[in-house]
Amino acid sequence: MLEFQNITKIYKSKGKEVVGVDNVSLKVNKGDIFGIVGYSGAGKSSLLRCVNLLERPTSGKVLVNGVDLTELSSKDLRTARLKIGMIFQHFYLVSQKTVGENIAFALRAAKLPKNRIDARVDELLDMVGLTDKRDVYPGQLSGGQKQRVGIARALANNPSILLCDEATSALDPKTTLSILRLLKDINKKLGITIVLITHEMDVVKEICNRMAIMQDGRVIEEGEVYDIFASPHEPLTQEFISSVVSFEIPPAILKDVQGEIIKILFKGSVAGEGVIADTMQRFDVKGNFLHGTIEYIQDRPLGIFLMELQGDSQAVKDAKGYMEERGAIVEVISHV
Template sequence: MLEFQNITKIYESKNKKVVGVDHVSLKINKGDVFGIVGYSGAGKSSLLRCVNLLERPTSGKILVDGIDLTKLSGSKLRVARLKIGMIFQHFYLISQKTVGENIAFALRAAKTPKNKIPGRVAELLEMVGLTDKRDVYPGQLSGGQKQRVGIARALANNPSILLCDEATSALDPKTTLSILKLLKEINRRLGITIVLITHEMDVVKEICNRMAIMQDGRVIEEGEVYDIFAEPKELLTKEFINSVVSFEIPNEILKGVKGQVMKILFKGDVAGEGVISDTMQRFNVKGNFLHGTIEYIQERPLGIFIMELQGEPAAVNEAKHYMEQRGALVEVIEHV
């Protein structure tokens, strides 16, 4: 388990103090793929770098399996850091060394016995799908291949935690998906805990099971990714989710609407039960779909529809209550 206990990070200059992380407490369970989301300046990178003490917190504790890393120094801290791998947005490969030599460098730095390095390098290259690139230099690789080398290097010393600092932000969408698929497989195969910071909700939706939203150095919302997508509480969270699942209805369409407009959300198995068609048959109302989709998050369906219901007010109200009884979340949308 990784735990942040009341972490604060303050940056000081001659003229002012800037609070990068403001009293953050989080628990990340073993095997989680945990996303930390926020815009630039939200404090997510500062928080991530506190994990392996690249940024030493001003106050608070970083616990890894119950051990407070902020209390360690010297050789004990170096040993603890070996169990925390990190991959970066810009790869940071050594251009004068081959792919194999880049990975071997991390092993030598950890004092891996010389006779075990070639076998471990081969094992890691196979894991990330680059067996044929061992003797190639970074300049000959694509961005996705460079990031795969970065992942192999980060895994060299069998870490229990893998930190991903905007690891896909420099990649095109297709390559991003391939890297996320690789990270998901690494998580499944090795049971490694992944902490991923990003400003892209598509990334969180694709790979994470839990997440936190940061703003101005604070965590403003956290929980299961599915639950947050279904029922976001904070305005910023809704803004991020709308970047992935947008339900903005053009005003021109709403001007012609005569009935009651509702946002209807179906979670889990309810999304496939035909609740809306049952409602139309049971009550004397007419329905007009304005927008809708079914998203799959952690392989669970999340149905979101915006529709107009026309009929007598009592019938419309009964239809609304019936959908709620069937497990839907129904919100009336005010319109002019």
């Protein structure tokens, strides 16, 4: 398990102190995939780099499996870092070395016996789907292939934690999806804990189980990804969610609305049921769909719909009550 306890990181710039991370406490369970989301300058990269003490916290503790890394000697810290792999946005491969040599470098640094290095390199290349690229140089690879080499290198010493610093930001959407699926597969097969930082909610939706939103060095919201998508509380979180699930209704449509506009949220299996159709048949109301979608988060459906309800006030009230009895969450957006 990874735990941040009251982590603060203060930088000094031109004689002034700048707070990069402000008293953050988080727990990441063993084997989880945890996303840290925020805009540039939110403090997410600084926090991530505190895990392996590439950035040493000004105060607070970083515990990995109960051991506070901030209290380790230099020798013990070097040993601990071998169990914390890291992949980066810009890959950082050595261009003069082949793919195999790039991966082998991490193994030699960990003093793995020479007679085991070749076999381990082959194993890692097979894991990331690059068995035919061992003797190729990075300049001959696509961006996605370079990141696969970066992942193989990060996994070389069988880490228990894998840190991903905007690992897909330089990739196109199709390649991003393939890298995320690879990370998810690695997490499942190896049980490795993955912590990734990103500003892309599509990435979080695709791979993460839990997430935290950072703003101005602080965590402002944290929880299960599904629950945060279903009910974001903070304005910044709502802004991030809207980049994936947008419900802007054109003013031209709104001016013609004659009833009550409601937002209907269906969680889990309820999203696949015909609740709205049953409601329209059961009650003397007319429904007009304005917007709607069903998102799949960790294979769980989340249905979100905006619609106009027309009818007398009691019928509309009864219809909303029925939908809530069926498991929907109903929110009134506006009255006419």
